[in-house]
Amino acid sequence: MTPAEIRLIQTSFAKVFPLKAKFGMMFYTRLFEMDPVIKGMFSTSIARQSEMLMQALALIVRGLRTDGALPPKALEMAARHGRYGVTEQHYQKMGEALIWSLSETLGDAFDASTEAAWRNAYDRLSTTMINAAAGASPGVELTT
Numbered sequence: 809m810t811p812a813e814i815r816l817i818q819t820s821f822a823k824v825f826p827l828k829a830k831f832g833m834m835f836y837t838r839l840f841e842m843d844p845v846i847k848g849m850f851s852t853s854i855a856r857q858s859e860m861l862m863q864a865l866a867l868i869v870r871g872l873r874t875d876g877a878l879p880p881k882a883l884e885m886a887a888r889h890g891r892y893g894v895t896e897q898h899y900q901k902m903g904e905a906l907i908w909s910l911s912e913t914l915g916d917a918f919d920a921s922t923e924a925a926w927r928n929a930y931d932r933l934s935t936t937m938i939n940a941a942a943g944a945s946p947g948v949e950l951t952t
């Protein structure tokens with residue numbers, strides 16, 4: 809990722825984070841509409857899950873690096889997701905729900921370059937999380 813992409817993500821996330829309760833509710837509602845089976849994977853309330861998701865995203869967004877490496881806490885979280893039964897298809901759906909929620913929340917501020925930066929970051933994040941869950945060397949192939 810380029811420094812410019814990282815800046816776009818951090819600046820746009822700073823606008824979304826204060827609205828985290830509303831944003832999280834919107835995001836999970838969209839995700840469960842896209843795939844109702846996913847809803848049954850959660851035992852935690854959506855309000856609490858939203859808070860955990862937004863705190864995890866905050867940690868990841870704050871720690872974004874040009875070499876794509878993730879903070880150790882995020883890698884541990886990724887490994888747990890393997891145990892929750894989360895697959896590549898789930899990550900794809902989550903990515904679409906995330907981009908949709910960002911677009912709804914940010915409106916015109918979610919311009920083409922901001923969207924491209926988020927898509928790039930999410931692709932890298934989900935690939936790293938999938939690899940970490942599979943026990944591969946996370947992040948190693950993501951150093952470009």
Ligand code: HEM
Nearest residue numbers: 846849850851852860861864865885888892894898899902
């Ligand atoms: C950017 C990607 C993601 C982030 C940052 C994230 C964040 C989190 C966090 C912070 C937790 C709390 C528990 C823990 O830390 O282990 C969690 C739990 C969970 N996540 Fe994710 N998650 C992501 C992707 C996904 C995807 C794609 C799915 C499936 C559609 C998913 C399903 C779950 C489930 C089933 C739990 C356990 C909930 C429960 O026990 O009630 N996550 N996630």
